[in-house]
Amino acid sequence: MDAPAKAAETAPRRLNGAGIIAAIKASGIEYILSVPDIVTSAGLLAPIAHDKDLRLIRVCKEDECIGIAAGLAYCDKRALILIQHTGFLDSINAIRGVAVEYKQPICMMIGLLQHAPDVAPRQSPRYGVRIVEPILDDMGIAHHLVSVDGDVAQIKPAIDKAYAESHPVAFLIGRSPS
Amino acid sequence: MMKRDECFRILARHITDEAVVATYSSAVDWVNVSPRPLNYLSIGAMGLDSSHGLGLALGRPDKRVVVLQGDGSLLMNLGSLVTIAAVAPKNLVHFVAHNETYEANGGHPIPNKKVDFAAMARSAGYAATYDFSDLRMFEQQVAHVLEQDGPVFATLHVEPSKPLTYDYASLYDPKKRKAFKEAWNS
Numbered sequence: 001m002d003a004p005a006k007a008a009e010t011a012p013r014r015l016n017g018a019g020i021i022a023a024i025k026a027s028g029i030e031y032i033l034s035v036p037d038i039v040t041s042a043g044l045l046a047p048i049a050h051d052k053d054l055r056l057i058r059v060c061k062e063d064e065c066i067g068i069a070a071g072l073a074y075c076d077k078r079a080l081i082l083i084q085h086t087g088f089l090d091s092i093n094a095i096r097g098v099a100v101e102y103k104q105p106i107c108m109m110i111g112l113l114q115h116a117p118d119v120a121p122r123q124s125p126r127y128g129v130r131i132v133e134p135i136l137d138d139m140g141i142a143h144h145l146v147s148v149d150g151d152v153a154q155i156k157p158a159i160d161k162a163y164a165e166s167h168p169v170a171f172l173i174g175r176s177p178s
Numbered sequence: 179m180m181k182r183d184e185c186f187r188i189l190a191r192h193i194t195d196e197a198v199v200a201t202y203s204s205a206v207d208w209v210n211v212s213p214r215p216l217n218y219l220s221i222g223a224m225g226l227d228s229s230h231g232l233g234l235a236l237g238r239p240d241k242r243v244v245v246l247q248g249d250g251s252l253l254m255n256l257g258s259l260v261t262i263a264a265v266a267p268k269n270l271v272h273f274v275a276h277n278e279t280y281e282a283n284g285g286h287p288i289p290n291k292k293v294d295f296a297a298m299a300r301s302a303g304y305a306a307t308y309d310f311s312d313l314r315m316f317e318q319q320v321a322h323v324l325e326q327d328g329p330v331f332a333t334l335h336v337e338p339s340k341p342l343t344y345d346y347a348s349l350y351d352p353k354k355r356k357a358f359k360e361a362w363n364s
Contacts, residue, residue: 031236057236057265059229060257067226071233074218074359079233097222102355 013118017043017177019152020109025053027159029080029107031072032056033065037084039111043177045082062087066094070104078163081108085132088170092135099168100139106168107159109146117147117175136170147174180313182275182336186211186246188317189273192324193244197362199231200246202282204275205349206342208246215361219349225254228262228272235267235328238362244324245272250280250288252295259331263303268327272299277338285338299331311335 021044024032032048034056049056059065065081072079088095088110099106112121115129124130136143142162144154155171162169182204190212199218200208209217218234221227231245252258252274262270278291296309305328310316316334323332348354 057261059261061255063223063226064229064232064255064258064261066223067221067229068233068236070222071230071235072237074234074362075237076363077237094223094226098220098226102220102222102350102352 013148013175015043015147015173015175015177016149016152017047019149020044020146020155020177021047021051021054023152023155024080027078027156028163029078029159030055031069031077031079032082033059033068033079034082035059035062035065035084035087037082037087037111037113039084039113039115039176040082040109040173044109048082061090063091063094066091066098066106069106070098070102073105073163078105078159079107080159081106083108084111084113085128085172086113088132089128089135095141095168096139100141103166104168105162105166107162108168108170109173110170111173115174121145121172121174132172141168141170143170143172145172145174179311180316180334180336182277182334182339183207183211184313185275185310185316185334185336188313188320189244192321196242196244197231197234197358198244198246199227199234201227201251202248202344203277203339203342204246204248206344207339209349215354215357217354218358220355225251227251228255228258231270231272232258232262232265232267234362235270236265239267239269241362242269242271242324243267245270247272247274248281249274249276249278249293249295250283253288253293256298259299259302259304262329263299266303266305267329268305270328271324271330271332272304272328273332273334275334275336277336279338281338281342282344296331296333304329304331306330308332309335
């Protein structure tokens with residue numbers, strides 16, 4: 001193993017919330033639509049709630065976010081949906097209709113509840129976590145695992161692509177951001 | 179009890195450049211009364227009408243948005259009353275056609291016909307709420323309902339319609355979504 005590879009392997013595996021928020025802002029996101037998720041509660045939702053550059057809309061149920069984001073997209077306004085994977089599962093029909101069949105740029109950041117960060121989601125002992133990626137694949141929705149700081153660079157290009165090509169995208173948060 | 183299409187004919191006289199969000203039976207009646215590019219009909223999932231309307235109202239605070247939702251649809255998204263009231267868009271007017279049935283799904287009754295949607299909207303925190311069961315009263319007040327600061331909510335107590343023809347291919351035509359976006363942002 002060469003030195004850089006060894007260094008990468010031994011580097012602390014962490015996910016910085018401020019880095020994710022910076023990437024969200026760099027992506028032109030103005031609105032965050034959210035039901036609280038314990039994975040992203042402290043590292044993302046709490047700071048976003050106090051961030052003057054982002055407008056947080058707290059909703060009662062996750063599928064509301066899909067309609068709100070679509071309405072905003074028709075106004076050329078960008079939104080990010082910040083939810084837990086349980087809320088994603090609860091919103092499948094809305095995502096099917098609005099994001100997939102109507103080809104709307106619905107951008108979702110999904111916390112994987114009770115997920116062990118160093119295990120691939122498909123290998124999770126948690127059934128609810130294990131089925132998320134296969135469902136996204138079956139629905140043809142692009143998705144990206146964000147578990148360490150190095151994954152954050154995927155966010156802006158993926159959001160830009162979603163809006164440029166009018167299709168949904170999902171970011172799976174595999175570790176609680178600090 | 180009023181007829182939904184009669185209410186919509188009256189409403190249409192007052193609609194100019196508003197986005198009108200409508201689905202299922204309300205969409206069929208509205209499109210028959212007022213076909214126009216600014217009709218937003220592709221909701222994608224039952225119940226989301228009010229949420230799409232909130233997104234449009236947030237994105238274009240300089241324009242007004244009218245939601246024509248069915249009672250069964252609102253029952254699937256009651257939380258949206260609370261969300262809308264919290265966001266408090268001044269440019270949103272939210273009607274529910276209360277015909278006490280899931281009309282597009284066979285005319286079966288909603289779980290509780292006596293549900294008071296206006297009371298729910300009022301307690302959720304809407305700026306103003308109305309309850310209409312008389313067509314003449316609706317005709318007298320509709321202009322005020324539409325022009326005041328929102329979010330405004332109004333229940334329209336209507337009879338179930340005669341069987342409607344649901345041409346979903348036309349209602350959800352992608353060309354209509356494109357036309358809406360162009361008209362809305364022009």
